[in-house]
Amino acid sequence: MPFKAVSWSLGATIYEVNVRQYTKEGTLVSFAAHLPRLADMGVTVLWFMPITPISLKGRQGTLGSYYACSNYTAINDAFGTPQDFKSLVDAAHLLGMKVIIDWVANHTGQDHVWTISNPNFYMQDAHGNFTERNGWSDVIDLNYDNRDMRAAMIDAMRYWIDATGIDGFRCDMAHLVPLDFWVDARQVLDSIKPLFWLAECEDPRYFEAFDTTYAWAFMHASDTIDKQEPNLNPVLVQLEMYASEGPSTQKLFFTSNHDENSWNGTEYEKYGVTAKAWAVFTATWGGLPLVYSGQEIPNHKRLLFFDKDELDWSPQTKQPMLHAFYKALLSLRSQNDAVVFGQNQMLQTPYPNSIIGYIKKHQNNVVLVLLNISEHNRLAFEISHPLLSGTFEQIFSGLHFSFSGNEKFELQAGEYLVYQLIPHLD
Numbered sequence: 001m002p003f004k005a006v007s008w009s010l011g012a013t014i015y016e017v018n019v020r021q022y023t024k025e026g027t028l029v030s031f032a033a034h035l036p037r038l039a040d041m042g043v044t045v046l047w048f049m050p051i052t053p054i055s056l057k058g059r060q061g062t063l064g065s066y067y068a069c070s071n072y073t074a075i076n077d078a079f080g081t082p083q084d085f086k087s088l089v090d091a092a093h094l095l096g097m098k099v100i101i102d103w104v105a106n107h108t109g110q111d112h113v114w115t116i117s118n119p120n121f122y123m124q125d126a127h128g129n130f131t132e133r134n135g136w137s138d139v140i141d142l143n144y145d146n147r148d149m150r151a152a153m154i155d156a157m158r159y160w161i162d163a164t165g166i167d168g169f170r171c172d173m174a175h176l177v178p179l180d181f182w183v184d185a186r187q188v189l190d191s192i193k194p195l196f197w198l199a200e201c202e203d204p205r206y207f208e209a210f211d212t213t214y215a216w217a218f219m220h221a222s223d224t225i226d227k228q229e230p231n232l233n234p235v236l237v238q239l240e241m242y243a244s245e246g247p248s249t250q251k252l253f254f255t256s257n258h259d260e261n262s263w264n265g266t267e268y269e270k271y272g273v274t275a276k277a278w279a280v281f282t283a284t285w286g287g288l289p290l291v292y293s294g295q296e297i298p299n300h301k302r303l304l305f306f307d308k309d310e311l312d313w314s315p316q317t318k319q320p321m322l323h324a325f326y327k328a329l330l331s332l333r334s335q336n337d338a339v340v341f342g343q344n345q346m347l348q349t350p351y352p353n354s355i356i357g358y359i360k361k362h363q364n365n366v367v368l369v370l371l372n373i374s375e376h377n378r379l380a381f382e383i384s385h386p387l388l389s390g391t392f393e394q395i396f397s398g399l400h401f402s403f404s405g406n407e408k409f410e411l412q413a414g415e416y417l418v419y420q421l422i423p424h425l426d
Contacts, residue, residue, distance in 0.1 A: 002183075002208060003186055003190065003197075003209070003211070005196070005211040005250070006167075006168075006194045006195065006196050006211075008044070008098060008196075009045070009168075009196045009211055009212070009288075010250075010340060010341075011044075011333050011334060011337075011339075011340040012044045012045045012098075012196075012288050013042055013043055013044050013045065013283070013288065013289055013291065013330045013333060014043075014044075014045045014046075014047050014100075014198070014252070014288055014289070014290045014291070015038060015043040015045065015046055015047065015290075015291050015292075015293075016047045016049065016257055016258065016290060016291070016292045016293060017031060017046055017047065017048045017049065017293055018049055018258055018292075018293040018294075018303065018311075019031055019048065019049065019051065019079050020063065020066075020078070020079075020308065021293065021294075021303050021304075021308070021309055021310050021311055022034070022293055022294075022310070022311060023310060023311075023313075024310055026078060026079070026308065026310070027078070027079055027080045027084070028051070028079050028080040028084040028085055028088050029080055029084055029088075031088070032087070032088050032091055035088075035091055035092055035095055035097070036095065037319065037320075037323070038097070039095040039096060039097055040323075040327065041296065041323055041326050041327050041330060042326060042327050042329070042330025042331050042333070042334065043097060043291070043330065044096070044097055044098065044334070045097065045098045045099070045100060045167075045168075045196070046092055046097055046098070046099050046100070047100050047101075047102065047170050047198070047290075048099065048100070048101050048102060049066045049102050049258060050066040050067060050069060050076075050101070050102045050103075050104055050172075051075055051076055051079055051085060051101060051102075052066075052069045052070070052071060052072060052074060052075070052076060053069065053070045053071050053074050053075070053076050053077065054066065054068055054069070054070060054076060054109060055068045055069070055070040055108070055109020055110050055111045055112060055138065055139075056070070056111055057109065057110040057111040058109065058110040058111075058137060058138040058139070059109075059138060059306075060137070060138050060306045061304070061305070061306020061307045062306065062307050062308070063078075063306055063307055063308060064109075064138065064306055065138055065139075065305065065306060066102070067102075067104050067107075067139070067172060068108070068109035068110070068138045068139050069104055069108050069109050069112060070108070070109045070111055070112050070113065071112065071113050072108075072112075072153075072156035072157075072159075073156050073159045073160075082163065082164070085164055086163065086164045086165070089164050089165050089166060090165070093165070098167035098168070098196065099164075099165075099166050099167055100166060100167055100168040100169055100170050100196060100198065101160060101166055101169060101170070102169075102170050102172055103157060103169045103170065103171050103172065104172045104173075105142070105153055105171060105172070105174075105177045105181070106141065106142065106172070106173050106176040106177050107132065107136070107139040107140055107141050107142060108139060108140060108142065109138060109139055109140075110130070110138065110139065110140055112140075114149075114152075115130065115140075118148070118149070118152070120143070120146060120148075120149075121142055121143060121146055121148070121149040121152070122140055122141065122142055122143055123140070123141040123142070123143050124143075134176070144177065144178050144181055150181055150184065153181075153185070154184070154185050154188050154189065157169065157185060157189055158188070158189060158192065161189060161192055161193055161195070162192070167193075167195060167196055168195040168196030168197055168198070169195065169196075169197055169198070170198040170200065171197070171198065171199050171200060171210070172200055173200055173201070174199035174200055174201040174206055174210065174213075175199075175201035175202075175203045175206060179205060179206060179208060179209060182197075182199075182206070182209035182210065183208060183209045185209075186209050196211055196212075197209065197210045197211050197212070198210065198211065198212045198213075198252060199212070199213045199214070200213075200214050201213055201214060202214060202215075202216055202217055204245045204246075204249065207245070207246075207248075207249050211250060212250045212251065212252050212287070212288055213249075213250075213251060213252065214251070214252050215238075215242065215251040215252055215253045215254070215287065217238050217241075218235065218238045218239065218242070218251070218253060219253075219254060219255065219260070221234040221235045221237075221238050222235050222255075222271075222278055222281075222373075223255075223264075223270040223271060225373060227272055227273070227274060227373070227374050227375040227413075228374070228375055228376075229353075230353045230354055230373060230374045231353050232352065232353045232356065232373070233353075239285075242287075250286075250287045250288060251286075251287040251288070252287060252288050252289075252290055253281070253282035253283075253285060253287055253288070253289050253290065254282055254289065254290035254291075254292070255267040255270070255271060255275060255278050255279055255282060255295075256292040256295055257290060257292050258292065258303075258305070260292075261292060261299075261302055261303055262302055262303055262304065262305040263305070265302060266299065266300055266301065266302060267279070267295070268298070268300055269302075272375070272414070273375055273413050273414035274372070274373045274374070274375075274413075274414040275414070276322075276325065276414065276416060277371040277372060277373055277414050277415065277416040278371075278373065279295075279325075279329070280329060280369065280371060280416040280418060281356065281369075281371060283329045283330065283332075283333060283339075284329075284332070284333075284339055284360075284367065284369050284418065285344060285358075286340070286344065289330075289333075291326065293311060294311040295322070295326075296320040296321075296322045296323055296325075296326050297311065297312070297313065297320045297321060297322070298320075298321060298322050299311055299312070325396065328395045328396050329395070329418070331395075332367070332395050332418065332420060336365050336367055336420050337362045337363065337365050338360040338361055338362040338365035338366055338367045338420075339360065339367055340362075341362040342360030342361050342362040342365070342366075342367065343360065343361075344358045344360055345358060345359045345360065345361075345385075345387075346358050347359060347370075347383055347385065349379075349381040349383070350381055351374075351376075351379050351381065353374075354372060354373065354374035354376055354379060355370065355371065355372055355373075355379060355381065355411065356369075356370075356371040356373060357369065357370045357371070357383065359385055359387050359388065361387055364421075364423050365420070365421065365423075366387050366390075366392075366420065366421035367418065367419070367420050367421075368383075368387075368388065368392065368417075368418070368419040368420075369416075369417075369418050370383075370409060370411060370416070370417040370418075371411075371415075371416050371417075372411035372412065372413060372414060372415045372416070373414075374413065374414075375413045375414070376413055377412045377413050378410060378412065379410065379411050379412075380408065380409070380410040381408070381409060381410075382406060382407065382408050382409075383406070383407055383409065384405060384406045385405065386405060387421075388403045388404075388405055388406070388407060389403055389404060389405045390402075390403060390421050390422070390424065391403075391421070391422045391424075392419040392420060392421055392422065393419065393420055393422055394417060394418070394419050395418045395419070395420060396416075396417075396418065400422065401419070403419075
């Protein structure tokens with residue numbers, strides 16, 4: 001990988017912000033009230049779905065798709081003002097969080113300002129009509145053979161760095177855009193400020209320009225597991241494939257995001273009782289975990305994509321129900337280097353298709369993870385490992401246990417256990 005990742009990204013936890021659906025108001029100002037809670041929960045990077053205006057022509061639903069942009073250098077009026085976003089970025093920075101924005105470089109909405117000022121920026125048919133090749137009815141494709149368009153795109157990205165102080169980009173459908181464009185964009189923009197670059201793609205070649213790429217294939221393998229007769233092999237094969245991409249590559253793991261929630265179902269529809277166990281996996285296996293808006297409630301409904309459909313925070317008191325769950329999990333990432341830098345040592349149990357177990361070590365830090373990804377109860381087993389020695393804390397209960405190298409465990413359906421070694425103090 002020719003670019004060096006910013007240091008703060010290595011142990012990051014990304015939180016995807018769906019501004020429209022987050023609050024009744026659906027504004028940046030109303031979302032900002034949640035910043036202290038999210039910082040306390042352990043979020044280190046806020047990823048905002050596109051905050052740019054949405055095209056009227058070809059609009060789907062009443063409000064349209066975030067991903068049908070009409071102006072790359074403006075704010076959606078429904079969300080607020082440019083100053084609102086700048087103030088939000090500043091507030092996040094004061095709380096120790098970074099901010100990245102969604103960048104949609106493959107296409108624009110049908111009435112983007114460039115369709116008038118620079119129609120040659122777009123792919124066109126023999127009759128001069130704008131075209132689109134992926135079956136999306138509300139957008140039109142940009143022409144990456146046009147060098148002026150490429151320069152204008154990089155200038156638009158630079159606008160957000162200069163005007164608001166953002167810390168990076170999540171690049172939508174990155175593989176649909178030529179890799180050499182992303183390399184050029186990063187060279188230019190990283191010279192202004194070292195940035196974090198996240199690609200929505202699985203093509204390992206894109207690590208030439210990006211720090212992190214999606215683990216879509218892992219998610220699809222995990223959410224199709226039969227929880228009565230599980231078969232972990234597709235998941236393990238995919239994890240081995242990721243490992244083969246090289247030690248400097250990094251994947252984004254998740255159980256939900258805006259696409260999954262709206263089109264394929266919530267994590268509870270997909271994973272059932274094992275949803276939280278898989279969330280533990282995404283935060284402890286390696287790479288970066290993603291938490292989508294409302295997963296901490298927990299949100300059990302599919303959010304409409306093109307219309308207003310706000311998250312329901314009303315049952316909560318001071319904190320969402322899963323705040324403590326995520327805080328324990330995400331704090332472990334920031335406080336224990338074994339989670340981020342340790343190698344996964346797989347553990348054998350009598351239930352190779354129901355129990356995922358691994359232990360990780362980095363310097364004096366050790367973490368043990370045990371997950372039951374089935375609907376079977378009372379799965380009892382023993383773990384023997386030389387690293388399983390000393391006093392360990394179970395991170396969700398806070399209880400301490402003295403391990404001596406060979407220990408017995410029993411997991412119920414969907415149960416998860418995470419232990420960290422408490423360093424011996426002389």
